[in-house]
Amino acid sequence: MRTVNKLKSFFRGHTLALAALMFASNLACAKADPPPTIKASKVASVDVLHFGDANTLFVGDTQSGSVFALQIADKAAQEGQFVVYDLDQRIADLLGAKIDHIKITDMVINPVSNEAYVGVQRGKGTKGEPAIVVVNPKDSSLRLLELDKTDAVEAKLNALPDNGAMFQDRAKLRSFSITDIVKHENQIFVSGISSGEFASSLYKIPFPFTGKVNKSTVQVYHPVHNQNETRAPIRTMAVVDLDGVPHLVASFLCTPLTAIPLTDIKDNQHITGKTIAELGYGNYPIDLVPFSMNGGSFVMISNSHRPGMMINVADIASYSKKPGITTPVDLQKQPLAGVPYNTIPLAGVTQMDNQGPMYLALTRRNATTGSLELVSTVKGAFFRVSDMVAEFDFPDYSYPEDNKVLQGMIKPARTMLLQQEGLGKFTKE
DSSP states (O other): OHHHHHHHHHHHHHHHHHHHHHHHHHHHHHTOOOOOOEEGGGOOOOOEEEEEETTEEEEEETTTTEEEEEEOOOOOOOOSOOEETTHHHHHHHHHTOOGGGEEEEEEEEOTTTOOEEEEEEESSGGGOEEEEEEEOTTTOOEEEOOGGGSEEEEEEOSSOOOTTOEETTTEEGGGGSOOEEEEETTEEEEEEEOSSSSOEEEEEEESSOOSOOEEEEEEEEETTTTEEESSSOEEEEEEEEETTEEEEEEEESSOEEEEEEGGGOOTTOEEEEOEEEEOOSSOOEEEEEEEEETTEEEEEEEESSSOEEEEEHHHHHHHHTSOOOOSOOBTTTBOOEESOOEEEOOTTEEEEEEETTTEEEEEEEOTTTOOEEEEEEETTTOSOGGGSOOGGGSTTOOOOTTOHHIIIIIHHHHHHHHHHTTOGGGOOO
16 A cells, blocks of 8 residues: 555656646746847848838848848838849848849839838858848938848748758758748748758747747648659749738749648648649749739739749639649640749849839849849839830831731830830831
8 A cells, every 4th residue: 555655646746747848848838928029130131031111121130040020111112113223232232242242132112202222242252241222212312221220120030941051062951941922911921941850940039029939840742753742832922812812922942833821830830732733844933023013913923933923813813712732744745833923024033023003123243244233123014124225216116007917016016115214216107
């Protein structure tokens, strides 16, 4: 009997200790303190930018493994088009650096001021210093965002890749720990990779930051590779309403497209995305930007090795209701599948964002000069007439009166674009 009592006492004591430990753990989680306000000079690298609103700029910092929310001062709307043909050189001059010692990492447009915020790393390797350069569309002037005078709060991510791990000696795994950021209502979603067997991750973080960070893992079927992939992360994403239901529309390397209802993104759970399109092999998506035009809703995807892709949101909604793609594509005969798209002349684009209702703002590499440009393009046209010399530009050219296509469509369009680009004196009767 004495032995039985000792055993009862042992288990009772350990049960109470375990309960106390669990209570303390739950209490610690419940009491996650909001992060303090700091200065944005704590940012170690500017890798991803996203405006939550005109006064909140999110900065994804892969070196620190954090997302910072920077407080941006109010500024009135600045009207005009971006026409900066030597952005990289002008930024280098502003920073007092050689042009080959700066790296442009991202570009976003403030939704009220219409100014471009450009992420920069100055220097080479891991010793680079971060900077954010602001470009005014009205006069093309540049200024530095003073990080040491800008208030910020920080959300630390968890389960980050080892800072020394490499992809074939080409890039650090850590550099992919944050690939995109998007805000929806009172939370942000952060895509990237983490440590562990299922590396492809999606963080859901309440905003304003509370100290709580939830991480889910993501897998998607890849029709080119014919496998379910759990490591390669979402490269770009946006929240898009599909028939009134908010979805995370996301694209991956080489180039599956998925649409995930936000209600399916549960805290700390595994997510299987439905593949609704295969957009082409040998490519990675750069930006996915929702926009409206002529009463319709679309997304535009810019790419590393393929042209721009404009997709009707109605088509995304339709295909999201169908069974997902689960079989491989035929690379020789039919390499594409699922949601259809229109190809758009966005060659050389490195970053893209909405600039008000009329324009898309682009950073792009000029194929002739090699310079990095910041320009605005009219939605619907998606190119600048000053980019090229056409038949219409010859001094002795005039539009034939009996050509209905030229008179009814091309002439009015070119006249509008020339005027938009400040070249109205070159319009022709």
